Amino acid sequence: MAEPDQPSTARMIDYWLGGEHHFPVDVAAAHAFEGAYGPGAAVFRSLRDFLGRSVRSIADAGVDAFLVFGAGVPTRGNVHEVARDATVLYTDVDPVTIRLGQRLLADSDRAGYGFGDATDIGTIDPAQLHRFVPGWGRRPVGVVFLGPAAFLDDDTLARTLDELYEAAAPGSFLAIDFDGEELTAYPEALAMMGPAFRMRPPGAFAPLLGHWEPTADGIVPVAEWRADGTPAPVPDACYGAVATKPAA
Numbered sequence: 463m464a465e466p467d468q469p470s471t472a473r474m475i476d477y478w479l480g481g482e483h484h485f486p487v488d489v490a491a492a493h494a495f496e497g498a499y500g501p502g503a504a505v506f507r508s509l510r511d512f513l514g515r516s517v518r519s520i521a522d523a524g525v526d527a528f529l530v531f532g533a534g535v536p537t538r539g540n541v542h543e544v545a546r547d548a549t550v551l552y553t554d555v556d557p558v559t560i561r562l563g564q565r566l567l568a569d570s571d572r573a574g575y576g577f578g579d580a581t582d583i584g585t586i587d588p589a590q591l592h593r594f595v596p597g598w599g600r601r602p603v604g605v606v607f608l609g610p611a612a613f614l615d616d617d618t619l620a621r622t623l624d625e626l627y628e629a630a631a632p633g634s635f636l637a638i639d640f641d642g643e644e645l646t647a648y649p650e651a652l653a654m655m656g657p658a659f660r661m662r663p664p665g666a667f668a669p670l671l672g673h674w675e676p677t678a679d680g681i682v683p684v685a686e687w688r689a690d691g692t693p694a695p696v697p698d699a700c701y702g703a704v705a706t707k708p709a710a
């Protein structure tokens with residue numbers, strides 16, 4: 463892969479998770495972010511741990527196909543490595559991330575990677591959707607939406623989640639995270655997140671879910687969501703939930 467001249471959050475996360483799919487430009491950006499916001503690495507590790515626990519819970523409920531938005535790099539405990547019997551379609555909008563994901567999954571017969579704008583399911587290649595999320599709209603699936611909410615305004619996010627609710631079959635699950643207001647106190651780090659980045663007070667999260675029903679675990683700091691033992695000691699920067707479209 464040609465060395466990119468711009469960092470990407472997806473590869474910065476790979477660096478923080480101890481992965482192998484990042485470049486010096488990503489490491490420099492990760493170090494700059496940590497300089498502005500000390501616990502950056504720990505926060506992103508706790509997010510990946512939340513991905514693991516939430517996806518496992520959905521697979522344990524019998525779901526065997528996942529559609530992932532804003533997927534980033536498909537390694538280091540990503541969805542198909544957690545749900546080992548499931549098929550998984552990873553999607554993203556960043557062409558460099560998509561190419562990297564396709565290369566990493568080239569030998570997989572149950573996980574694929576393609577373009578997908580989280581705000582428009584119609585942008586996904588129907589053949590890929592059919593292959594990796596068979597029965598989309600007719601069979602329960604897991605929709606993984608970890609990352610994109612922070613880059614969508616309230617109206618777009620609410621509309622998107624409504625459309626996903628309508629499209630998914632009853633019995634489907636949604637794993638989602640939201641950014642709280644932690645970075646308000648770290649303006650330099652906040653500026654690094656770019657102009658589209660949205661922080662929200664925790665009270666704003668639930669109404670955005672529309673008809674999706676959070677499980678009894680609620681919408682809580684990601685480290686607390688079904689924590690294995692004592693939650694990791696990280697700031698409450700990100701909140702997460704698993705929500706359902708109840709079986710008919």
Ligand SMILES: C[S@@+](CC[C@H](N)C(=O)[O-])C[C@H]1O[C@@H](n2cnc3c(N)ncnc32)[C@H](O)[C@@H]1O
Binds near residue numbers: 471510579608
């Ligand atoms: C924080 S990063 C990676 C998150 C990834 N889920 C993880 O845990 O490693 C967010 C990703 O969302 C992607 N993204 C941004 N806007 C998007 C959109 N509208 N639709 C889909 N992906 C989007 C970015 O390209 C980026 O790879």
